[in-house]
Amino acid sequence: MNTQLIGNYIATFWWVFLFSVIVGLLKSPTFKGILGEFLVNVMAKFRLDKNVYTLFKNITLPTEDGTTQIDHVIVSPYGVFVIETKNMKGWIYGGANQKTWTQKIYRHTNQFQNPLHQNYKHAQTLQSALGIEPEKIFSLVVFIGDSNFKTPMPENVVYAGGYIRYIKSKQQRILTGKEIAAIRHKIQAGRLKPSLKTHIQHVEHVKTIVEQKRQQVENACPKCGKPMLLRTVKSGENQGKEFWGCSGFPKCRTMRPVA
Template sequence: MDFTPIFGQVFHSLWYLIPLLLVAAVVKSPWFKGVMGEAIVNISAKFFLDRETYHLIKNVTLPVDDGTTQIDHIIVSKFGIIVIETKNMKGWIFGDAKQKMWTQKIYKHTTKFQNPLFQNYKHTKALEALLDLDNSVIHSVVVFVGDSTFKTPMPENVTQAGGYIRYIKSMNQQVLDTSQVANAIERIQTGRKPASFNTSREHVKHVKSIVAEKANNNACPKCGSELILRTVKSGVNAGSQFKGCAKFPACRYTTN
């Protein structure tokens, strides 16, 4: 029996589901979550921070010794320069200012991710070198957007949603004059790489090379711990070997 006409009828009646599925896949992707998180911070900054006092510069890629570093948002004001790292995450968030890795827990699923304060430290140092300013006027802020809940006490510069606006406004002591603010803005705009697709692609390539280098050095790319050779003890792959993180089950990274 020829089922071709039947398949044709089904496809003709359900073709509209294909773009819906594609849209759903994009919405759930890490890229889209990152874009939405940054958009939320951009919009709130424009609505709740005075544009004459606070100057927002977004998506800044700066050259550094080992490649590039990408900063989500920089706010330049007479009260200092704020470097913002955005995290669009959900679930319970566990972390401490001094921990290398933080934890995201969604029901029974646990994921480790790099301490965003450590991640933003590289951003602040790159900006410090570019602007030739004292580090006391450059501030690191981490903003979590999305349906997440902090389950451990967080430093005051780690906030949720609009909390970063209150933190920025709490800085009320002038540390930069008008000429210093203008000079900082100009240096950032001239020192950054063009905000283009090629710049983002090259930065992603650079980040992937760092992850690959960590893997080649027998270090877990997720938490930095040692990778240990293990053997599958049961199932269809029993006897085969793989490398797993020494911190299992806290970190479940594996590689062939």
């Protein structure tokens, strides 16, 4: 009887379960990232001349310590544009040289990595792979979603529509047709094959990096930010006991007991 009741309940309210799953997926960071990249792709398709600008999506490149994944690369006579997409809402605070930026939604505050720093590694990796001069590569961060910059941003940090204007603002031809053809070939030949396996491996690599950074933060000196080192008391009544001491000693004398 109970089994039949459960079956009837599921048959009647299956749509509630399905709706909940869909809502959960729409709110997930993964879906937001996919949506943001899709919008950038659409704008490029309809607002950039295909005969002038070539768009590459989701490029995963091998690095010395794993992989790096670039959302978009646009190749043109006016340079190579490396684009990082952020689908975020709320107030955004940040500066070009700050290590972390801040997202504020009502009373909730969240810290996230400076996307310019994040995209710097992408640009450096691509530059090395292509073998071109750094002045021919432009880093660009595009915010998608209901976000509002509350601090002045560099010209290469823009809202969705602004990224097309930024690209078109570069009017000096710095790459020849032969160079463009070589760059396109190198990107296609050097990227890892787009696949679920490649994506999963990259995600796992990113998780490892995040965990390493978390451990570094936890073991950082609360006063100056330098790493804490495990030391041993050499004399006195506590001789032989271990403690955490700042690596900046003697300028910083912060100590912390071993838990």
